[in-house]
Amino acid sequence: MGATGLVSIIERFAVRDGPGIRVAVFLKGCPLRCWWCHNPETQHTTPELLLRDDRCIVCGSCVEACEHEAIGPAEAAFATNRSRCASCGDCTDLCPTGARALVGTRITAPELLREIDKDRVFMEQSGGGVTFSGGEPLMQPQFLDEALRACRAAGLHTAVETSGYAPWSATAVVLRADLVLFDLKAFNDDVHHRVTGVSNQRILDNFRRLARDHPAVRPRIPLIPGVNDDEANIEALGRIIASVGLREVDLLPYHTTGKAKSEQLGRPSLLSNVAPPSPEALAAARRQLERCDLIVHVEG
Ligand code: SF4
Ligand code: SF4
Known part of the structure; x- marks a missing residue:
């Protein structure tokens, strides 16, 4: 009997979480509590x-x-x-x-694959595939493993978006994915702890290990005004990325959709009165990362 996964939403025609047109599967449950969380409906491990x-x-x-x-x-x-x-x-x-x-439906890997397969023509024609996001997909490692195996057996490109906050035994599941989208938020551990609720030590250890062991790790930095957009943090993250031999990075500008969803869930947003970064702030972060010899992609 296979595992069941708790999924918040299966998003069709997703274009931001990997190449081509994708089906994005958002798994519920996350050990972090980022102030700016864009998907607060995925944080808890229950519907x-x-x-x-x-x-x-x-x-x-x-x-x-x-x-x-x-x-x-x-x-x-x-x-x-x-x-x-x-x-x-x-x-x-x-x-x-x-x-x-x-928000929150239990589903098995074969059931999920049947849903995903409805969009196969779009995925194949666009060079897309399936992205597992969340929440933190590594909180459901057995289901994620089964879902990745099923997608790969069906010939689908697979990506996993992760915070990297999981024991290595769970993190290693992403070695089965074609692409790992790895979020890096703050270099300073005190800052990281304050704005996400957890230390970054395990995250940085897993990032370095995955960069060594996986051929396609793509780091991503959410840019949150007044939280992690200072020059020292962006430069330090850029240096870590360059030090493990990676050459590309995604900048993900803060947006306010998570705030509205927090209100719909009856939970106060942890970040109030913060606007998306200005074009000047985005350009400054881009320049800092480029000074670390990185190619920077800004999510539009
Ligand atoms: S309010 Fe809650 S308990 Fe009542 S029917 Fe709706 S989901 Fe069920
Ligand atoms: S009263 Fe409002 S929330 Fe309740 S069933 Fe009707 S439309 Fe939906």
Whole structure:
């Protein structure tokens, strides 16, 4: 019997997480709590209720559906007591507008492959493939291993996007992928701990080991104004990347979609009043990395 994975979303026509047109599979669960998280719905290891109040037409269907009496009263049907919510999803099935959604579905590798295979023609014509992201895919190493094996057996290009925060026994699963997208956030360990909740020692160890053992590791630096965009940090990360023999790096500018999703999950955003980096700040970071002899790609 194979493992089941907990998946938040299977995104079709993804174009940012590897070459060509891809299917991006976002796995749930992450040991980090980055202030700027772009996918907060993937952080927890259980299904979660996502509420979009702008879509609610106050039809009341959800009040009737909830056996846990977490919703209501009827005239304010959208109001939900999350401490009572059991994340059963009964209300989402009846909501006619998509104001309620349950994030988190269990799926096996063969089931996932059947979903992915629906987009095979686009992947093949564009030189694309499948990217496993999250959350942190390495939190579900057995499922990830089975899914990577299934995709490779089906002739699909595979990529894994990771924070690198996992024991080597789990990290080594990505040796099976064609491409590893490896996020690097902060060089200084105190800063890293403060803005992500964990030390960067294991991450840097895994990065160096993967750069040695895997033929296609692509480092990525999220650029978060006022958090990790200072010259010393960007330069230090550039030096680490160059020191392991890699020549290309992606710069990922902060964007605010994670903030809206945090609100829909009923969790306060850890980063408020921060705007995406200016063109000047992006250009400065690019120049610092180029001074380390790196080719820099800025995610548009
Ligand atoms: S997910 Fe289940 S428990 Fe939670 S509000 Fe909806 S019906 Fe009630
Ligand atoms: S079922 Fe959906 S649209 Fe109807 S009251 Fe509940 S949240 Fe609003």
